[in-house]
Amino acid sequence: MIFRAVEDADLIRRAARGGVEAFNLLVSRWDKRVYNYLLRITGNREDALDLTQDVFLKAYQNLRKLEDPARFSPWLYRIAHNEAYSMFRKRRPEADLDSLEPEGTETGIAVGGSSVFPMELSLAVAGALERLSPDQREAVVLKIYQGFKFEEMSEILGCPVSTVKSRLYTALELLKLELAPVKARGAS
Amino acid sequence: MSCSPFDLKDYFLKELPEPEGRQVEAHVKTCQPCREELERLRLTQAALFSLRDEEIPQRIAFVSDKIFEPSRARRWWTAWAPSLAFATAALAVVAMVMRTVPATVSAPAAPPAPVVQTISDAEIQSRIDAAVSKAVAAQTTEVKSLVAELENTRRGLRLAAAEYELSQKRIGAVRLTAYSMPPEPLGEVK
Numbered sequence: 591m592i593f594r595a596v597e598d599a600d601l602i603r604r605a606a607r608g609g610v611e612a613f614n615l616l617v618s619r620w621d622k623r624v625y626n627y628l629l630r631i632t633g634n635r636e637d638a639l640d641l642t643q644d645v646f647l648k649a650y651q652n653l654r655k656l657e658d659p660a661r662f663s664p665w666l667y668r669i670a671h672n673e674a675y676s677m678f679r680k681r682r683p684e685a686d687l688d689s690l691e692p693e694g695t696e697t698g699i700a701v702g703g704s705s706v707f708p709m710e711l712s713l714a715v716a717g718a719l720e721r722l723s724p725d726q727r728e729a730v731v732l733k734i735y736q737g738f739k740f741e742e743m744s745e746i747l748g749c750p751v752s753t754v755k756s757r758l759y760t761a762l763e764l765l766k767l768e769l770a771p772v773k774a775r776g777a778s
Numbered sequence: 779m780s781c782s783p784f785d786l787k788d789y790f791l792k793e794l795p796e797p798e799g800r801q802v803e804a805h806v807k808t809c810q811p812c813r814e815e816l817e818r819l820r821l822t823q824a825a826l827f828s829l830r831d832e833e834i835p836q837r838i839a840f841v842s843d844k845i846f847e848p849s850r851a852r853r854w855w856t857a858w859a860p861s862l863a864f865a866t867a868a869l870a871v872v873a874m875v876m877r878t879v880p881a882t883v884s885a886p887a888a889p890p891a892p893v894v895q896t897i898s899d900a901e902i903q904s905r906i907d908a909a910v911s912k913a914v915a916a917q918t919t920e921v922k923s924l925v926a927e928l929e930n931t932r933r934g935l936r937l938a939a940a941e942y943e944l945s946q947k948r949i950g951a952v953r954l955t956a957y958s959m960p961p962e963p964l965g966e967v968k
Contacts, residue, residue: 610840611842613840614841617840622831622833622834623831626831626832635835639834643838643839650841711828712829715826715828715829716829719829730826734827739793762787762819762822765822766821769821772825774821
């Protein structure tokens with residue numbers, strides 16, 4: 591565990607009182623995680639970067655509305671989720687959000703024709719994740735990669751815990767069928 | 779279908795409370811299908827972890843970044859001040875050169891006209907001199923007036939730039955005050 595001289599909750603209190611430097615420190619602690627979350631649900635580096643910037647600006651503007659500093663991370667990811675879906679809606683307003691797919695290809699997240707995941711297993715994982723529905727993929731990203739609890743995921747996604755579990759467990763079943771045999775063969 | 783007393787995925791994802799978790803552990807020790815299911819979940823998770831987090835391609839801008847930027851008036855002044863100074867200096871040089879012209883023009887008129895010249899020639903010469911002096915004086919006055927006007931404009935621009943900068947500082951101060959306004963009371967940490 592990384593020792594932190596100042597806890598996030600202290601920084602949040604200071605930032606909420608207008609402490610710009612405290613907020614800057616919070617940004618530097620969380621920007622990589624938020625960026626990777628957005629990268630995995632949008633499949634595009636530029637979008638993920640722009641959205642990350644917007645997320646922290648919005649977080650700063652609304653920090654005083656955060657009642658419990660201990661809930662900072664789900665609150666921040668809720669903003670990120672809303673920003674990403676707002677972008678999806680703007681780009682394809684007529685489309686059903688369930689049908690929205692990230693821009694990655696079957697060879698991984700593609701930006702300017704370059705693949706992000708060159709290894710065989712990574713390709714298999716990227717492909718398997720891509721075949722999930724956006725809701726299922728986001729549930730996997732939040733649970734497996736970001737380590738949130740069901741209750742926090744429910745807060746981020748704005749849906750009941752039962753829905754979160756249903757999406758995640760369906761996704762895990764699909765991923766298990768595809769990836770467990772590959773991993774067991776020792777592909778890497 | 780798992781025969782575990784509680785959901786194996788809940789257990790695997792550490793979402794089960796401690797007592798229930800212990801019951802699952804005890805069950806798994808004696809149940810091979812559940813052990814195999816847990817192993818498949820573990821392999822799946824290990825495969826998913828082969829996708830590493832990426833480094834963020836560029837630093838996210840801090841909210842304080844803009845405060846350190848020079849104001850628009852300062853940027854404008856920095857870009858245009860050298861050109862303006864050069865133009866002013868050039869006009870001043872032109873004005874000085876023009877002021878010296880009457881002296882050189884009137885100098886040849888100083889020597890007295892030869893006796894052999896007729897009065898009418900002298901009169902013509904004096905009329906020419908008078909006309910040249912008048913034209914040069916008019917030109918000099920015009921250049922002086924232009925220089926003075928340019929100087930006034932320059933002062934006006936400086937004043938405007940200073941006022942603009944001051945207003946930008948005031949806006950910045952208002953923003954900072956807004957940032958530093960005491961927030962609504964935060965809730966207690968649970």
